[in-house]
Amino acid sequence: MSTTTIDPGAIPRERANRREVLQDWLPRIVLAPSFAIILLFVYGFILWTVYLSLTHSRMMPVYTLTGFDSYERLFAQPSWWMALKNIAIFGVLYVVICVGLGLTLAILLDQKIRIEGVLRPIYLYPMAVSFIVTGTAWKWFLNPGTGLEKTMHDWGWTSFHFDWLVNADMAIYTIVIAGVWQATGFCMAMFLAGLRGIDGEIMKAAQIDGASTYATYRRIVIPALRPVFLSAFIVLTHMAIKSYDLVIALTGGGPGNATELPSTFMYSYTFTRNQMSVGAASAVIMLMTVAAIIVPYLYSELRERKQ
Amino acid sequence: MFRKMLLGAAMAGAAVLGMQPAARAADSVEVLHWWTSGGEAAGLAVLKKALQDQGVEWKDAPVAGGGGSGAMTTLKARMTAGNPPSASQMLGYAITDWAEAGALADLTPLATANHWDTAIPKAIQKFSTYEGKWIAAPVNVHSTNWIWVSKAAMDKIGGPAPTNWDELVAVLDKAKAAGIIPLAQGGQAWQEATLFDSIVLTTGGADLYQKALIDLDPATLSSPAMHTAFQRLAKIASYADKNFPGRDWNLATAMVIKGDALLQVMGDWAKGEFINAKKVPGQDFLCFRFPGTQGTVTFNADQFVFFKRGSGALDGGQTKMATDIESPVFQSAFNVIKGSAPARTDVSDAAFDACGKKGMADLKEAVAKNTLLGSSAQGYGVPPAIQNAMSDVITKEFEGQITADQAFAEFPKAIAAAK
Numbered sequence: 001m002s003t004t005t006i007d008p009g010a011i012p013r014e015r016a017n018r019r020e021v022l023q024d025w026l027p028r029i030v031l032a033p034s035f036a037i038i039l040l041f042v043y044g045f046i047l048w049t050v051y052l053s054l055t056h057s058r059m060m061p062v063y064t065l066t067g068f069d070s071y072e073r074l075f076a077q078p079s080w081w082m083a084l085k086n087i088a089i090f091g092v093l094y095v096v097i098c099v100g101l102g103l104t105l106a107i108l109l110d111q112k113i114r115i116e117g118v119l120r121p122i123y124l125y126p127m128a129v130s131f132i133v134t135g136t137a138w139k140w141f142l143n144p145g146t147g148l149e150k151t152m153h154d155w156g157w158t159s160f161h162f163d164w165l166v167n168a169d170m171a172i173y174t175i176v177i178a179g180v181w182q183a184t185g186f187c188m189a190m191f192l193a194g195l196r197g198i199d200g201e202i203m204k205a206a207q208i209d210g211a212s213t214y215a216t217y218r219r220i221v222i223p224a225l226r227p228v229f230l231s232a233f234i235v236l237t238h239m240a241i242k243s244y245d246l247v248i249a250l251t252g253g254g255p256g257n258a259t260e261l262p263s264t265f266m267y268s269y270t271f272t273r274n275q276m277s278v279g280a281a282s283a284v285i286m287l288m289t290v291a292a293i294i295v296p297y298l299y300s301e302l303r304e305r306k307q
Numbered sequence: 308m309f310r311k312m313l314l315g316a317a318m319a320g321a322a323v324l325g326m327q328p329a330a331r332a333a334d335s336v337e338v339l340h341w342w343t344s345g346g347e348a349a350g351l352a353v354l355k356k357a358l359q360d361q362g363v364e365w366k367d368a369p370v371a372g373g374g375g376s377g378a379m380t381t382l383k384a385r386m387t388a389g390n391p392p393s394a395s396q397m398l399g400y401a402i403t404d405w406a407e408a409g410a411l412a413d414l415t416p417l418a419t420a421n422h423w424d425t426a427i428p429k430a431i432q433k434f435s436t437y438e439g440k441w442i443a444a445p446v447n448v449h450s451t452n453w454i455w456v457s458k459a460a461m462d463k464i465g466g467p468a469p470t471n472w473d474e475l476v477a478v479l480d481k482a483k484a485a486g487i488i489p490l491a492q493g494g495q496a497w498q499e500a501t502l503f504d505s506i507v508l509t510t511g512g513a514d515l516y517q518k519a520l521i522d523l524d525p526a527t528l529s530s531p532a533m534h535t536a537f538q539r540l541a542k543i544a545s546y547a548d549k550n551f552p553g554r555d556w557n558l559a560t561a562m563v564i565k566g567d568a569l570l571q572v573m574g575d576w577a578k579g580e581f582i583n584a585k586k587v588p589g590q591d592f593l594c595f596r597f598p599g600t601q602g603t604v605t606f607n608a609d610q611f612v613f614f615k616r617g618s619g620a621l622d623g624g625q626t627k628m629a630t631d632i633e634s635p636v637f638q639s640a641f642n643v644i645k646g647s648a649p650a651r652t653d654v655s656d657a658a659f660d661a662c663g664k665k666g667m668a669d670l671k672e673a674v675a676k677n678t679l680l681g682s683s684a685q686g687y688g689v690p691p692a693i694q695n696a697m698s699d700v701i702t703k704e705f706e707g708q709i710t711a712d713q714a715f716a717e718f719p720k721a722i723a724a725a726k
Binding site for chain 2: 058059060061073076077078079139143144145146163165166168171251252254255256257258268271272273274275
């Protein structure tokens with residue numbers, strides 16, 4: 001911004017300058033409090049957690065540094081390995097199924113069908129439900145004694161068998177089911193927005209060239225949705241890593257420790273087991289995992305924008 | 308050391324905040340607790356009323372959540388902020404931890420004046436005192452080696468009450484044959500660990516329990532007796548219905564109340580559920596000790612601690628509250644409702660029902676025989692880190708993730724890793 005456009009005769013030079021300085025500074029002044037708060041409560045506490053993970057804190061924080069002992073103890077815990085295995089299973093299935101189902105639903109809804117306005121919110125609605133409600137509802141539904149299995153038995157289909165919720169080997173998949181139910185509609189909405197953004201002319205051109213519907217979607221539409229895939233991937237990945245309330249409501253981490261996730265591990269070690277430093281170490285590992293996914297994304301996004 | 312300094316600073320902050328009430332008209336107490344369910348809240352109301360009658364204002368600070376994990380998290384936050392409540396409900400090792408941090412007020416003068424020393428069992432005093440000073444006022448003694456039996460189901464299968472492990476298995480088999488769910492079990496780690504406490508006790512008596520689950524003696528942990536205990540855990544797990552994982556304890560109790568299941572192994576807080584359902588001990592349900600553990604009691608005692616405020620001495624409200632808690636009148640009135648036995652052994656059992664009377668008699672017997680043992684599953688045997696390491700292994704076996712042999716091998720390792 002420069003003052004050359006302002007007539008020097010209309011406004012005295014000094015006042016114009018002052019206004020310009022104020023204009024420059026006003027956004028900074030307005031943003032400063034929230035910036036300071038974020039700096040302290042997000043980044044400050046991240047640093048605090050990193051620091052705690054290097055101590056021997058148990059019930060209350062202590063500040064004597066003891067090196068990477070907590071990390072060694074963390075990786076010596078069988079339940080931490082269980083948590084890592086579970087987040088791998090849950091994370092991959094959750095993201096892949098949500099994206100796959102979401103895309104399919106979006107493509108089907110995009111066929112100019114009649115009651116789209118009714119169907120779209122129906123699919124999107126689960127996102128409005130809190131994780132605790134989702135978890136509790138699915139717990140009732142999937143428990144063999146109260147839900148689906150019992151209903152089928154009552155209706156006379158006595159050979160029906162579905163006990164994943166109480167089966168230690170399969171319980172983690174029930175969390176995938178509940179998670180997918182909740183997030184698929186959201187994915188669908190993202191893809192639908194992406195589909196609506198594709199230029200209709202291109203589609204028409206493809207049709208004139210004699211491309212089949214399948215080829216059109218495979219060669220033109222889906223590649224054009226690349227940015228949407230990226231956003232969906234990022235949103236879903238961090239939701240998977242943050243998942244806590246869903247697990248607590250659905251299985252409570254059980255049967256045994258079959259559905260322990262890093263987030264439930266972190267909470268129980270920090271707050272109920274008086275092993276705060278181990279809990280802090282697990283939080284740092286989680287942060288690093290999220291960062292490993294988000295940072296390359298942000299980097300590529302920002303670079304593209306500059307170009 | 309640093310922790311002490313930090314808390315010292317927090318306490319100084321609290322002192323400054325607590326300074327103003329120089330001209331305060333009446334005493335008041337702010338009490339942090341997790342007694343929010345029906346019977347518990349009714350019990351606490353007895354204390355609240357007693358204090359209000361003495362002109363002490365009661366500020367309730369409930370944080371719901373069984374076992375108090377939510378309340379303890381709140382307490383840590385308030386403590387760090389330099390704003391502790393007057394008093395807090397607390398269990399086991401948490402009391403020792405807070406005493407070590409120098410946060411708790413000294414109750415010794417009150418204790419001496421009211422003969423807490425002689426009235427309260429030594430095994431509980433281990434947690435109520437720190438370095439020779441009283442720092443907590445125990446309210447009750449819950450014992451955890453109880454079995455709650457549906458009278459209707461028991462009549463259906465017939466036979467006397469089991470008195471040892473083999474008889475228990477025989478009764479469970481009969482129930483299974485009669486189409487009744489033999490064992491009502493809640494599938495949460497602490498409930499399975501509570502059951503395991505009793506199994507260890509019946510397998511090797513108080514001696515094995517003390518050495519394995521309290522002293523954590525490595526040789527005992529790897530002994531054949533513990534191997535048997537883990538095999539028995541797998542055996543008893545086979546009597547639960549398949550839908551137990553994740554079930555809350557009170558839902559398991561409801562199965563016994565309705566007669567769908569024969570029995571539940573649970574602490575005496577389960578009695579409150581029966582009473583709430585208008586069931587009468589001896590008539591609708593039976594209570595007896597886990598077979599083979601008669602004469603021994605594994606306990607879990609609710610206590611109240613008082614935080615240092617201002618000068619560090621007890622203020623008026625705190626003094627009155629601590630005195631009331633240890634008064635025989637309150638101990639009787641509260642525990643009749645709560646289902647536990649009074650922490651003072653010199654309280655009359657006149658107001659208690661059959662199960663309550665038995666609980667109090669068993670407690671006296673255990674005190675006399677020196678077999679009153681802290682429940683490891685309830686945080687009165689070992690510190691929380693080890694307690695949870697134990698229940699991790701127990702729950703994995705109970706819920707079929709690992710075999711009895713694997714659990715037996717993993718148990719000492721998990722304990723060593725948590726130390």
